[in-house]
Amino acid sequence: MILNIPLAWLQLSRQKSRFLVAVAGIAFIAILIFMQIGFQDALYVSATKLHNNIQGDLFIISTQYKSLTSNQSFSRWRLYQALGFEGVESVSSLYMQFAKLKNPINGLKFPMYVIGFDPVKSIFKIPEVQENFKILQIPNMVLFDRASRQEFGPIAKDFEQGKSVKVEIFGYLAFVGYKVKVGGLFSLGPSFGVDGNLIVSTSTFLAIFPDRPVQNIDIGIIKLKPDANPQQVLANLSAKLPPDVRVVTRQHFITLEKDYWTLRTPIGFMFYLMVLMAFVVGVVVIYQILYSNISTHLAEYATLKAMGFKNKYLLIVVFQQALILGTLGYIPGFAISIGLYDAAKNVTQLPVAMSVEKATLVLVSAISMCLVSGFLSINKLRKIDPADIF
Known part of the structure; x- marks a missing residue:
């Protein structure tokens, strides 16, 4: 019966203020990633809109x-x-x-x-x-x-x-x-x-x-x-x-434009850098949350270990906490980002819009951040010895 108790959820929800702060922190990271990839996608869509609206099968451009x-x-x-x-x-x-x-x-x-x-x-x-x-x-x-x-x-x-x-x-x-x-x-x-x-x-x-x-x-x-x-x-x-001209297909024509903005302009590099930084910050924030939670409940984990529970069960509890935080933090982040997308579109006139691909990408990123943080935070749990605690 003990195995059926939602231990991960009970530990997180016991201190409600800390739990809400943790969810808010992850939601903020999700919003940052949403905005970065939203503007990055708007960059590519707006830059290639004319390419997609020209009637033609092949295109001649200068070398x-x-x-x-x-x-x-x-x-x-x-x-x-x-x-x-x-x-x-x-x-x-x-x-x-x-x-x-x-x-x-x-x-x-x-x-x-x-x-x-x-x-x-x-x-x-x-x-x-x-x-x-x-x-x-x-x-x-x-x-x-x-x-x-x-x-x-x-x-x-x-x-x-x-x-x-x-x-x-x-x-x-x-x-x-x-x-x-x-x-x-x-x-x-x-x-x-x-x-x-x-x-x-x-x-x-x-x-x-x-x-x-x-x-x-x-x-x-x-x-x-x-x-x-x-x-x-x-x-x-x-x-x-x-040799002063080259002939390209529409897809190649579009790829050339995307490559220019990605590789030859600072803005393309900055978008990728900001997404990476948001991911790293998310990992650090969630790691601190999980590590603090483990430290707070160290005696409880030691008791479970003394009762015969293996490291595998304790590690599963930590990863469950990571998934709960990632999922609950993603939901408000997603909802707020939809509103921010609409506001950004109205102000900038750029095609900043939510899509299934963006929603899925950020969800996977949020869960990945939590799993990486969970993996980094379990070292202390692996080394715990009930004799040292009691």
Whole structure:
């Protein structure tokens, strides 16, 4: 009958204040991990949102390509060369560059990411762009990203209210702005490198950036014929196009962007470091809790050992305590993190959202922290000798 007594739970709950503090400490660690991986995931999702919304099967980029927000243009002639390969149905070009958009209310200028394409057909999967891209055929008409950050002013709000919205945008090193009219809205959202987006036609893009040569494009988009073998076409293009460009699949394109933010920027490293530090701090905190609990009940453990209970049973009790603390600490941490995710999303406009994968990862991390702490704290229990205690 003794074996059926929930000894681990009784020991933890006997001192309620200490127990609640322990659960709160683990919940805080869980929240820290949730926030770190939440922002890390938002970094990758926001940085690759444009990649996922471009209609194409293969993509041509410069061999100097680092990320979308770094200008690495190449000759548009490479697209025409690709058009001659078997299996290629059509090609499209994409121009991208930062400009400064003038807030119509306070006159301040903020960086805006300008995306230009030939609006003969839509090359974006974004429904609003597919519906309104022909508006861009009118000179100086643009589509404004309604999910852009608030520093650009009430542009989207004014347009939705039926007002005529004109904005002034300044190209690189330009002292005189170029006036454009908002002809529609779309939703793409900011990222860690972009505060807002503007989609324009190629002609409007070149008017905003008059020093930009028309033959220099940033992304080449290749659409394949329905019966084409993507891997075969990819191999042919990679082997025969000049070495100043490379051809990649969508997944490879996305991987390049993620690798850039993970390996080449401080923010990617900091996210991994902070998650690791939170895990280590969690192990230390839980170790102190378990070790203190063992020390407090040392006489009881010695009594059990004198009664014939083996070390294995006593160790199981400690690990049960670790699992109880990890699970109970995770529950409030999870609940609070959902609210913090919503608040962070509203403030930053980043895609910070809870998912099954995040919830599972943090749960496994919390339990792992507790088990590691339990393993570290049982040394004193192994060495206990009832003769020394009594």
